[in-house]
Amino acid sequence: MxxxxxxxxxxxxxxxxxxxxxxxxxxxxxxxxxxxxxxxxxxxxxxxxxxxxxxxxxxxxxxxxxxxxxxxxxxxxxxxxxxxxxxxxxxxxxxxxxxxxxxxxxxxxxxxxxxxxxxxxxxxxxxxxxxxxxxxxxxxxxxxxxxxxxxxxxxxxxxxxxxxxxxxxxxxxxxxxxxxxxxxxxxxxxxxxGPSKAAFVPCAPKPELKRGFDFLGVYLGVMGPQDGVDYLIRAIKILVHDIGYKRAGFALIGKGDELENLKALSDELNLGEFVKFTGRISDEELIEYFSTADVGLAPDPPNPLNNVSTMNKIIEYMAIGLPIVSFDLQESRYSAQEAAVYVPGSDERKFAEAIRDLMEDEPKRREMSQFGRKRFEEVLSWEHxxxxxxxxxxxxxxxxxxxxx
The missing domain is CATH 3.40.50.2000 (Glycogen Phosphorylase B;)
Structure with a gap:
């Protein structure tokens, strides 16, 4: 030895x-x-x-x-x-x-x-x-x-x-x-x-992070070609401009090879008022965003990689108690179970509708939040x-x- x-x-x-x-x-x-x-x-x-x-x-x-x-x-x-x-x-x-x-x-x-x-x-x-x-x-x-x-x-x-x-x-x-x-x-x-329980503890919400909107949706993660952030931006366009739902703002947290292209797509779809790209932020700021947000977003589309991969963002949303909207992926469903609403295929309109429906259903959000936090603490945290x-x-x-x- x-x-x-x-x-x-x-x-x-x-x-x-x-x-x-x-x-x-x-x-x-x-x-x-x-x-x-x-x-x-x-x-x-x-x-x-x-x-x-x-x-x-x-x-x-x-x-x-x-x-x-x-x-x-x-x-x-x-x-x-x-x-x-x-x-x-x-x-x-x-x-x-x-x-x-x-x-x-x-x-x-x-x-x-x-x-x-x-x-x-x-x-x-x-x-x-x-x-x-x-x-x-x-x-x-x-x-x-x-x-x-x-x-x-x-x-x-x-x-x-x-x-x-x-x-x-x-x-x-x-x-x-x-x-x-x-x-x-x-x-x-x-x-x-999964993160440790000590690393992801909810804090008091910061209303200013909502930028005047009634609700806040957050995305956390890499912004590469396979991560589905373009699907999310197009879903937000459908939500805002096609459906006409303008009560929610969105914070997209992270960086990646596609970041500049995604910013350009957001501008092209006239989403500047609704979508904020934060870049990478500190752990403290991340907890503040998660503790203020109403819904966590997991737009990773179905493909041979995503279908079998655990999305860390989902476990981190659950650690704070964020209810989730996700495309229906095998491992995402295993991780989140009842803490997420699952959208079939890669249907952007249904993703947009799921965001709207969950934003407007506070009792369901509360129930999903409690389930997600409990599952994180009992199964998915690093301590386990x-x-x-x-x-x-x-x-x-x-x-x-x-x-x-």
């Missing part, structure tokens, strides 16, 4: 977001620290930080300068190569400084199995934390399959094949890991991405999921009832 004072040393690799901004990976790191493991994480640097190493709340953070913004497919491959090489360099540094007993890779991308495999020859265990189904992301984004889609399937297969354990975010991802990836069910653990993560590592490294293999 590389750490004689505890259970061992773990290394986590994440490229998608810097630490501690990646909430899921940060929560995992803290849970494993509290369970007695030494935890190191490699990620890009967050904005306004320029030191490569930092010890933050007992977590050893190794971070590299982020690559330039990608504008072309060539830029995408340059970014991939840059991040992979920077990560590999820092893995070598961590190995020199404290060794590690297990390495956990968080996708995207599905390429870090190559690094993990190098260290498996030294007795290091490999855990794959699957945040996304990369082949489905590609299909949802580009609307096709083709050669690159096949390459993504191969990379995913090699990751499953190399991993000693797989972490899935929901039952659908677990099924993919087992059926497509041939990972044995006993080596797959479900660790959902981190034990699965710790149990996986304890079993893998020989600290649990089952010995790691």
């Amino acid at each position: 590389s750490d004689s004072t505890g259970k061992g040393s773990l290394l986590i690799l994440v490229q998608n977001l810097p630490l501690p901004h990646d909430r899921r990976v940060w929560q995992e790191s803290l849970a494993l620290r509290d369970a007695g493991y030494t935890v190191s994480v490699i990620s890009p640097l967050p904005p306004n930080v320029n030191h490569e190493y930092e010890l933050l709340e007992g977590i050893h953070l190794y971070r590299y300068p982020p690559p330039p913004v990608t504008l072309t497919k060539l830029d995408f491959f340059k970014e991939f190569y840059y991040c992979w090489q920077q990560t590999r360099r820092l893995v070598k540094r961590v190995w020199r400084e404290r060794k590690f007993d297990a390495i956990q890779t968080c996708n995207p991308p599905d390429t870090f199995w190559l690094i993990a495999k190098m260290y498996k020859f030294r007795g290091v265990k490999f855990v794959f934390d699957q945040h996304d189904l990369c082949p489905e992301v590609y299909e949802a984004k580009y609307g096709k399959k083709g050669l690159l889609h096949k390459a993504l399937l191969w990379l995913e297969k090699m990751t499953y094949r190399t991993a000693d354990r797989v972490i899935a975010t929901n039952e659908s991802y677990r099924r993919v890991a087992n059926q497509r990836g041939k990972a044995p069910l006993e080596r797959i653990a479900i660790v959902r991405s 999921n981190w034990p699965n993560l710790v149990r996986l590592y304890d079993d893998l490294l020989g600290h649990g009832s089952a010995q790691g293999k």
